[in-house]
Amino acid sequence: xxxxxxxxxxxxxxxxxxxxxxxxxxxxxxxxxxxxxxxxxxxxxxxxxxxxxxxxxxxxxxxxxxxxxxxxxxxxxxxxxxxxxxxxxxxxxxxxxxxxxxxxxxxxxxxxxxxxxxxxxxxxxxxxxxxxxxxxxxxxxxxxxxxxxxxxxxxxxxxxxxxxxxxxxxxxxxxxxxxxxxxxxxxxxxxxxxxxxxxxxxxxxxxxxxxxxxxxxxxxxxxxxxxxxxxxxxxxxxxxxxxxxxxxxxxxxxxxxxxxxxxxxxxxxxxxxxxxxxxxxxxxxxxxxxxxxxxxxxxxxxxxxxxxxxxxxxxxxxxxxxxxxxxxxxxxxxxxxxxxxxxxxxxxxxxxxxxxxxxxxxxxxxxxxxxxxxxxxxxxxxxxxxxxxxxxxxxxxxxxxxxxxxxxx
Numbered sequence: 001x002x003x004x005x006x007x008x009x010x011x012x013x014x015x016x017x018x019x020x021x022x023x024x025x026x027x028x029x030x031x032x033x034x035x036x037x038x039x040x041x042x043x044x045x046x047x048x049x050x051x052x053x054x055x056x057x058x059x060x061x062x063x064x065x066x067x068x069x070x071x072x073x074x075x076x077x078x079x080x081x082x083x084x085x086x087x088x089x090x091x092x093x094x095x096x097x098x099x100x101x102x103x104x105x106x107x108x109x110x111x112x113x114x115x116x117x118x119x120x121x122x123x124x125x126x127x128x129x130x131x132x133x134x135x136x137x138x139x140x141x142x143x144x145x146x147x148x149x150x151x152x153x154x155x156x157x158x159x160x161x162x163x164x165x166x167x168x169x170x171x172x173x174x175x176x177x178x179x180x181x182x183x184x185x186x187x188x189x190x191x192x193x194x195x196x197x198x199x200x201x202x203x204x205x206x207x208x209x210x211x212x213x214x215x216x217x218x219x220x221x222x223x224x225x226x227x228x229x230x231x232x233x234x235x236x237x238x239x240x241x242x243x244x245x246x247x248x249x250x251x252x253x254x255x256x257x258x259x260x261x262x263x264x265x266x267x268x269x270x271x272x273x274x275x276x277x278x279x280x281x282x283x284x285x286x287x288x289x290x291x292x293x294x295x296x297x298x299x300x301x302x303x304x305x306x307x308x309x310x311x312x313x314x315x316x317x318x319x320x321x322x323x324x325x326x327x328x329x330x331x332x333x334x335x336x337x338x339x340x341x342x343x344x345x346x347x348x349x350x351x352x353x354x355x356x357x358x359x360x361x362x363x364x365x366x367x368x369x370x371x372x373x374x375x376x377x378x379x380x381x382x383x384x385x386x387x388x389x390x391x392x393x394x395x396x397x398x399x400x401x402x403x404x405x406x407x408x409x
Contacts, residue, residue, distance in 0.1 A: 036382050084214075107191065265283055
């Protein structure tokens with residue numbers, strides 16, 4: 001055999017070998033990665049920023065001009081209702097109150113003296129008149145009896161009747177005098193008016209003294225202190241700013257696109273950037289009925305499940321993650337494995353008899369990277385990766401790489 005013939009023979013053998021190897025590789029299929037579907041919890045969440053809301057703020061100031069004697073609280077302090085916060089100098093007002101109290105006591109003593117002396121004489125006259133009236137009544141009754149027995153004349157009976165009338169008039173006069181001394185005597189009326197004025201002066205002095213003590217209107221926390229001892233303060237200037245005590249609330253502005261996912265009482269996890277290890281729980285308290293048209297957002301309020309952490313401050317920015325839906329046992333499909341829809345249905349490629357088979361699926365709950373399979377797949381089936389695969393193509397799993405499993409999300 002010539003050298004040329006041998007060369008042609010070797011070339012033919014090489015071509016045949018290459019064709020055989022190509023057919024063998026085609027028969028084995030391309031290597032792909034895959035995921036084995038399993039049931040696992042599936043949780044959908046929303047994440048956004050929120051801030052600590054102050055339920056209500058109160059500015060504390062003085063209603064009178066004065067010098068500050070004491071400031072008894074610092075910023076951040078918790079105060080109770082009625083607690084003394086700032087005390088202005090009060091020596092002058094205390095002296096004025098003592099003078100007013102003394103004047104009131106003097107007026108009351110004068111009124112008591114008038115009432116006592118006038119009442120004593122009037123009461124004695126009334127007692128005497130009542131005794132005289134009782135004797136006259138007895139005499140008149142005796143005269144009537146004696147007249148009936150024939151021992152008294154009609155003239156004597158008339159005399160007894162006149163005596164009874166006089167006694168009755170004396171009693172009425174004495175009783176009127178007692179009443180006059182008690183309620184409408186000129187001096188008594190004047191004395192009563194003086195007592196009323198003295199009491200009003202005392203009340204005014206007490207009120208002016210009370211204005212020098214600035215008290216907490218309710219349980220609160222001191223946010224701002226803008227006063228120091230020795231300062232001259234005037235009405236209208238805020239000396240302290242208080243945050244009224246109450247349940248801590250968080251407020252977030254959430255994109256209106258997620259409105260359908262939010263409901264009241266949904267659980268949330270909250271964390272502050274400065275304290276990443278100290279997470280705490282909250283719940284959706286309310287969802288505003290109106291959307292902010294300028295920002296395209298809706299206001300959502302949260303309330304804490306337990307006492308607020310000590311580090312929490314008014315207007316602090318926080319990160320909130322709300323659990324909007326949960327499936328405790330879902331057939332979880334990574335969204336990256338979905339292919340283009342066919343006839344309006346989502347599809348995936350599954351491994352069946354060594355080939356990629358197109359399968360339509362019906363999905364339920366979706367998260368950012370996974371979805372719940374409601375129909376079309378079963379637990380344990382292998383879903384293929386790779387956008388370049390075609391339905392019906394022979395495939396094989398990459399060696400030493402078992403199919404990935406869906407895990408809890």
